[in-house]
Amino acid sequence: xxxxxxxxxxxxxxxxxxxxxxxxxxxxxxxxxxxxxxxxxxxxxxxxxxxxxxxxxxxxxxxxxxxxxxxxxxxxxxxxxxxxxxxxxxxxxxxxxxxxxxxxxxxxxxxxxxxxxxxxxxxxxxxxxxxxxxxxxxxxxxxxxxxxxxxxxxxxxxxxxxxxxxxxxxxxxxxxxxxxxxxxxxxxxxxxxxxxxxxxxxxxxxxxxxxxxxxxxxxxxxxxxxxxxxxxxxxxxxxxxxxxxxxxxxxxxxxxxxxxxxxxxxxxxxxxxxxxxxxxxxxxxxxxxxxxxxxxxxxxxxxxxxxx
Numbered sequence: 055x056x057x058x059x060x061x062x063x064x065x066x067x068x069x070x071x072x073x074x075x076x077x078x079x080x081x082x083x084x085x086x087x088x089x090x091x092x093x094x095x096x097x098x099x100x101x102x103x104x105x106x107x108x109x110x111x112x113x114x115x116x117x118x119x120x121x122x123x124x125x126x127x128x129x130x131x132x133x134x135x136x137x138x139x140x141x142x143x144x145x146x147x148x149x150x151x152x153x154x155x156x157x158x159x160x161x162x163x164x165x166x167x168x169x170x171x172x173x174x175x176x177x178x179x180x181x182x183x184x185x186x187x188x189x190x191x192x193x194x195x196x197x198x199x200x201x202x203x204x205x206x207x208x209x210x211x212x213x214x215x216x217x218x219x220x221x222x223x224x225x226x227x228x229x230x231x232x233x234x235x236x237x238x239x240x241x242x243x244x245x246x247x248x249x250x251x252x253x254x255x256x257x258x259x260x261x262x263x264x265x266x267x268x269x270x271x272x273x274x275x276x277x278x279x280x281x282x283x284x285x286x287x288x289x290x291x292x293x294x295x296x297x298x299x300x301x302x303x304x305x306x307x308x309x310x311x312x313x314x315x316x317x318x319x320x321x322x323x324x325x326x327x328x329x330x331x332x333x334x335x336x337x338x339x340x341x342x343x344x345x346x347x348x349x350x351x352x353x354x355x356x357x358x359x360x361x362x
Contacts, residue, residue, distance in 0.1 A: 082226075083121075085118075085121045088114070089126070089327060089328055090166060090327050107167065110161065111126060111127045112126045112166070125219075125220070127215070128164040128173070130172060130174050130212065131156070132156075133210050135208050136152050136207050159261050165186065168233050168325050169187070169327045172188045173185065174211055187235075188242075189324070190211065212308040214263075215326065218300065218301055219302075221300070225299065229288055230288065230291075233325045234282075235282045238323065240282045240323065241281075241306070243278070244277075244302070245272050247299045263311050264310040272303070274312060276291035304326065
């Protein structure tokens with residue numbers, strides 16, 4: 055009899071251990087998140103107020119029941135510099151450019167015509183072609199300050215897209231596709247949030263790209279020279295899936311994200327077609343309700359047999 059009881063005790067113990075281990079191992083599933091939407095996309099603003107299809111943020115709905123949704127937010131950092139024409143004794147003299155005045159990350163607008171793009175505002179040069187893409191190009195404007203002074207202003211936006219795959223979902227992105235690059239360059243940096251502080255680690259109006267990296271929450275996973283080129287419109291990275299995160303970012307090439315000898319000047323544009331990767335649902339180390347129930351039943355059985 056004692057042998058039978060001992061055998062049952064061992065079986066219950068195995069059940070408890072199995073229940074405890076089941077939540078620490080999750081299967082990875084490969085997914086593709088399609089970001090392009092031909093034509094005028096539906097407005098996703100809560101109040102229905104969108105300007106020509108531009109939204110403050112978007113949610114990309116999953117194609118399967120298990121695929122995580124992904125929230126999409128546009129970001130941009132503005133740089134400005136000026137130079138002056140001054141009229142002295144009837145003659146105009148041109149001065150040199152000032153130093154760049156670099157701002158902080160701000161929330162932009164997103165659109166998905168042909169591919170995902172970012173703009174700082176609508177009805178301006180920033181949502182016209184080619185700057186309706188995610189880009190790092192600039193706009194030059196000028197005007198008279200007085201009868202004897204004309205000021206030229208050059209502004210450029212270093213744009214990015216922030217992806218949020220939702221609480222409890224760890225995603226290892228490994229591929230990006232660009233549908234349109236204005237027939238030129240599409241140099242990008244892929245970043246992942248590797249911090250443990252919680253949240254995206256992006257403070258609008260306070261952070262720039264350099265502070266994201268120096269703060270330790272974000273890291274550059276890959277710098278890609280021309281996602282779209284003669285070889286195709288997609289590039290892979292992180293193929294060993296070593297880096298997993300809830301938050302990812304695709305940013306156009308800029309000096310704050312480090313240097314790459316293959317990166318050219320600031321004339322990059324990318325309409326993002328899709329991103330791919332593998333997802334692990336459920337935060338590591340946190341048992342799901344079914345697992346908790348399994349462990350509880352095992353412990354109750356263990357206790358009942360001991361009483362016998």
